[in-house]
Amino acid sequence: MTCDEVGRDLDAYVDRELDGETARAVHDHVSACAACRRRVSERESLGRLVQTMPYYAAPDRLRARVAAQSARSRSTRRLATWAAAAVIVIASSAGVALLRSTTSRGGALADEVVASHVRSLMVNHLFDVQSTDQHTVKPWFLGKIDFAPPVVDLAASGFPLVGGRLDYLGGEPAAALVYQRQKHTINVFVAPDRGDASSPASAQSIRGFHVRHWVRDGMSFWAVSDLNDAELTTFVHALETS
Numbered sequence: 001m002t003c004d005e006v007g008r009d010l011d012a013y014v015d016r017e018l019d020g021e022t023a024r025a026v027h028d029h030v031s032a033c034a035a036c037r038r039r040v041s042e043r044e045s046l047g048r049l050v051q052t053m054p055y056y057a058a059p060d061r062l063r064a065r066v067a068a069q070s071a072r073s074r075s076t077r078r079l080a081t082w083a084a085a086a087v088i089v090i091a092s093s094a095g096v097a098l099l100r101s102t103t104s105r106g107g108a109l110a111d112e113v114v115a116s117h118v119r120s121l122m123v124n125h126l127f128d129v130q131s132t133d134q135h136t137v138k139p140w141f142l143g144k145i146d147f148a149p150p151v152v153d154l155a156a157s158g159f160p161l162v163g164g165r166l167d168y169l170g171g172e173p174a175a176a177l178v179y180q181r182q183k184h185t186i187n188v189f190v191a192p193d194r195g196d197a198s199s200p201a202s203a204q205s206i207r208g209f210h211v212r213h214w215v216r217d218g219m220s221f222w223a224v225s226d227l228n229d230a231e232l233t234t235f236v237h238a239l240e241t242s
């Protein structure tokens with residue numbers, strides 16, 4: 001698959017609307033191509049900004065500013081044509097700047113963790129590999145990512161492993177391990193630690209989801225679920241002591 005072909009399928013890929021074979025082809029290309037990985041990451045950021053409430057207010061102000069600018073300009077007509085696109089571009093860069101200035105990188109990652117969790121549930125893309133067997137899930141990641149995520153089943157502690165998939169965090173590939181607690185899904189994102197989270201260990205609540213972050217053996221872990229705080233604490237403890 002070429003970069004152009006990836007570009008054509010980018011939106012559908014990010015929205016997880018591609019058929020399995022095409023998605024895998026895009027994924028394989030993106031895994032090996034930094035430029036396309038950046039495009040995926042940017043497209044995902046834009047999608048998140050559109051979904052994020054505080055930014056709803058921005059486009060009106062920005063539209064007014066663009067309109068004022070285009071009124072002053074000689075090429076009013078052309079600018080007007082591009083005004084809609086400009087609003088999106090300005091809104092997205094303003095939003096990104098706002099995100100960077102008001103939250104740490106760790107905070108932005110935590111938001112991304114929640115967004116990925118919600119997306120995995122909404123678009124029915126919870127698994128690339130569906131198995132309760134850690135000896136099936138662990139090797140599945142081999143060759144797909146350049147690190148080996150620790151994969152353990154926690155059925156004995158009441159948190160059975162149900163599968164895994166490839167995901168992205170901060171534009172980098174991450175292993176997503178999926179655990180179940182009754183009807184609740186727990187996504188655990190694992191990626192090499194880049195020292196970019198705000199603190200080595202943290203707990204926070206974002207839009208009703210509990211998020212835990214910790215670092216162990218050079219790996220960065222993010223656990224996210226709508227499970228109650230106490231049970232998620234038990235889960236993280238079970239994972240950490242396994």
Ligand SMILES: [Zn+2]
Pocket residue numbers: 002003006029033035036
């Ligand atoms: Zn490419």
